[in-house]
Every structure is written in C-alpha cells, then in structure tokens.
Amino acid sequence: MIERRSLAALFLALPVAAQAQGADPLPSWREGPRKRALLDFVAAVTREGSGFVPPAERIAVFDNDGTLWVEQPAYPQLVFILDRIRTLAPQNPAWQQDAVFRAAMAGDLRGAMAGGHEGLMRLAGAAMAGNTPEAFQQIAADWLRMARHPKWNRTYPALVYQPMLEVLRFLRASGFTNFIVSGGGVEFVRAFAEETYGIPPQHVVGSSFALKVTEDAGRLTLLREPRVDFIDDGPGKPIGIARHIGRRPIAAFGNSDSDFEMLRYTMEGSGQRFGMIIRHDDAEREFAYDRESHVGRLARALDAAPALGWQVVSMREDWARVFV
C-alpha cells in the first residue's frame, strides 16, 4: 500500500519538481510583465517569508466565458438555449405566437435578444427548466459534445484557452484551489468543468434556477423551476463567492465588466493579491472586442485596471498560443 501510494505521489509531484529544475509552467505565455507578475505572485505566496499564504487560503477564482473559453460571437450557453428551443419546438406549438420564441426557433440571435432580459429569461426557462439537475447536465453534456463553433467548426470545450489551462494547472500544483465563478448557469458549467478544467462540480459557482423538492415514482426528486434564484454576475459574483466559498480569494481572473466586482473584492483584501483581465485584442487568432461589445463588454474594468494594479493581458502579445 505504501509503495503504490508513494509512486502516485511522486507522479503528482513531478510538475512542481520539474519547475524547480527550471521547466516553464506557462509555456504558452510569452515572456513579459504579465507572465512575470503571475510567476512572482505565486512564488511570493508559496515560499516561506512575509508573503507566505497557507494552502487553505490559496483560493483562486476564474470567470468562465471569455476568460477560460471563447464567448464570441455569442455566449455558448445562449447558442445552447436557441438550439434547445428548436429541439423542443414541435412539442410547443404555442411558441409560434411569440416573436421572441419565433426568432429563437429561426436561430435569429438578434431577434431572440430583442426581448431584452425578460425575453431571455423566458427562453432560458423554457429551454432549461422542468428537469432534474442530473438530467439537465446530461442534456448539456450531449450538446457540448455535438455543437460546433461557427468560426472554427470545433466543439466549445475544444475552444478553451491553452494559456489559461496552464494557469489552472500551475496554481493547482502550487497548492491553490481553483473555483469557477460564472454568470452562466451553474449546472451548464458543471456539465464540462471537471473534464475540461479539472474543476469538480462543488468548485463551480454560477447562476441558478430555483429548485423544488418533489416525489417521482417513490423517489425524492429535485425539479429545476423556470424561476431565477440567483444571478452570479457583476455584484452577484462577490455574493456568490461569500456564500459558496466563504473565504476571500487571493487571485481573480476575468475579462469583462461583469468581473469588476469580483476583482475588486479579491484585490481589496489584505496581503498579497493578484488580479488579471484577459483583453480580447486578437482578431486574427480569436476575436477583438472591448468597449463596444454586447458580449463581454470591457470598459470600466479596463479603465480601472492600471490604478488598481490589475494585470491586463493582451491575447495578441502575451499568448504564444490561444487554443489547446
């Protein structure tokens, strides 16, 4: 028993050992101030000394859309909702009477969004509620295996950012616990986070529908109701963090104004802190957007970053490679 476990431990220790021998934990990051800042921060909190942070307090939080995977030309979950509305349409003829649903069924993103927040919530409820968390996660997982991004014809989980996977791995190997704190639906993100990012369901914080306890064939059953329970976005992110994690993170990674409060909450704690914003400025390899974008708008956080000591990553300059 000792021998087998020691071998496993040796294997787990290899990445750290390799670093100690000079291997680069962030090979897809070009040398420069952003990479240097991250390496310095991790060194400072892990080595004995005034900046040392015990492993239990090494909490890192990551936004998902636009920070860990692609969010243009539309949030993958929104594409999922429209696909799902189309799938369910034959059983819901009444939807034909509703302009927002008609647009959704036609795959007309702009038309589907014309109903504003209220219209989107109705679409989301119709597409995603009325099932158990387990059944929904299966539906989402099936879609994620099948659906293809219009630009690259690859599945969405294949369009995660290699440099960020390296950050997740590097932090984990350095004793951090990584959490996703996403505006997306918690069960949608859980459907792929473990396989894709190595982040288990209990470390995913997200938006949610209300759950109701019912009975089904003599078994206690949880039903997802078409009623929003919590929006984990903007100011909701620090609330989700306090509620779910119960400890202020020491590192936060985001890409848009909806991560502003999460970055503030993280950075305004005492001691060593690290905040990073991924700026999408690479039209060739990915997308270029910030202040004017409807998806992943980045203005306020960009303006605030220099004074607040947040690192702004240029995808074009700082990343040698974008996708896995």
Place this chain on the structure above:
Amino acid sequence: MIERRSLAALFLALPVAAQAQGADPLPSWREGPRKRALLDFVAAVTREGSGFVPPAERIAVFDNDGTLWVEQPAYPQLVFILDRIRTLAPQNPAWQQDAVFRAAMAGDLRGAMAGGHEGLMRLAGAAMAGNTPEAFQQIAADWLRMARHPKWNRTYPALVYQPMLEVLRFLRASGFTNFIVSGGGVEFVRAFAEETYGIPPQHVVGSSFALKVTEDAGRLTLLREPRVDFIDDGPGKPIGIARHIGRRPIAAFGNSDSDFEMLRYTMEGSGQRFGMIIRHDDAEREFAYDRESHVGRLARALDAAPALGWQVVSMREDWARVFV
C-alpha cells in the same frame, strides 16, 4: 524537491497503510453491526471491483447539530443568539418593549421561543445581521472560545463527538470529501468547522441571510441583511446539496427528522450508498431524546430507517467514548 514531497506523501499515506496493517481507524466505536457496516461500505467503494467509486464521487455529507456536536439542551447557535442579544441590549432600548426580546435578554430560552419561527427570525436578524461575513465569523469565533456548556462547563467546540471525528478522518483518508450540511447559519458553522473538523469553509453548506453589496471607505463591502435567504433544513438540505455540491453524496450522517430528506436523497442514488442516524439514547454520558424532543426530534427517520437500510447508531451501545 522530489524527496521532500515524497516524504510528505509517505506521511499522508500512513493512516491508510496503518489500516492495511490492522490498526483500527474507528477506535472509539465498539465492535458491532454499525461499525462493521461502515467499514464494509468504505472497503467496497475504495477497492477495485464492482462497487468501486472514483475518489471524485466519494462525497459524504454530515449534519452538524446532534451529529457532530452536542445540541442539547439548546442549539449552541440559539444560545449564541441570546447571548448576543444581551450584549447588544444597551444600544437597543426599544427591545424592552418586545416580549420575545425581553425573554431573550433575560436568558429565558422558553420565552424567547414562544414567538415561534417569526419571533426567532427577528431575534436572529437582530443578533446576527448588519455586519460583514468576516466580522460576523470573528464574533462567532470569539463566542465559541468563551461560552461554556451548562452541563459540562466546556466550550462547545470541545463537545464534538470523538467517534464522529474518527469517521471524518477515516473517510478523508479513504479519498472522500466531507461536507457539513447544516440547518445552522453557514457563517456560524464556518467559524469553527475548519479548526474543529478539518472541513474548510467552502465545504460547509448552511442557512443564510441575504447579502448586499455596499461601499465602505472606498472598499466593496458585503453586508448581511436581516432577511433569510435560504433555510438549509429538511427539504432544504437536498436543495443545498444540489446547489452547492452539484453531485449526489454516497454517504450521509444525521440524527433527526430534519435530516430525513438528505438521507433519502443520498440513499436513493444508484450503486453503493451509506446512511447513518445517530440516536441520542445515552442520558448518562450525553442526553437521551428522540420522538418528543423539541430539539433534534427523531421520529419519522427512526421509523423509516430499517426498511430503507439506514444504520441507527445507539450512542450508549455503539460508542466506547462520546467526547474528545
């Protein structure tokens, strides 16, 4: 680097290795069907074979009051609330006009509870809200270091059950992740769970007040409002589990009817499952109560246990030792 980490890994592997060599992981449990059932379950899910469960799915959930620590003659958090009301009374003269508050200030538990759920929520709000999660946890931690249980004159965190600490440790050493799923306030339980049980804040699920984002001296601040956001009790427990953990547990430990739904949810999953109810039948060493008790009432779950395959622990017969 490799060498030092391997030594650490060897050390971590020791408890498991010791078990393999015949040491008892549950020395405070008397030999008998309950201890045997727990050992058999853990052996079945950890050894290669048809019952094997991958470590990521080894989720165990524990009620807190009456399952991990003493809950008689009153829930410790209720004693805390009354103490806190007394502390805050001088700044709140209006409380003198309110019968429920007058009873609380007099330390009259029965009178304080006479206002029912509504009265209790008013007391709880007045005693516990209006501060940040961090400030509240500090207040709770200070109280937990100071307050003494009337029967033993020991602090409450000293009145945790040694046999259950052994279960927590044994499961952890067997690759499980332990969660507390408590009807108590999430920040109250977090104030001692890490030090007392080795369970970090992110693995504590509990009831909560609503949080509000505000500004204080230029810093983003979370304020706990005197408005209940979620009651993690009874049918709320499976909801809290689904919301927070996102994976159905394979083992659940409780002691009262408020754990009924959590045990059902756990046990009604497929594959190997383990459910255990601690029955307080030891008036000499602890307390004896079940069907007629106002605190920790146990009737429905007791009646259901045999048919549903839940283990009912007799504290008197099954535990060689009660407290640490």
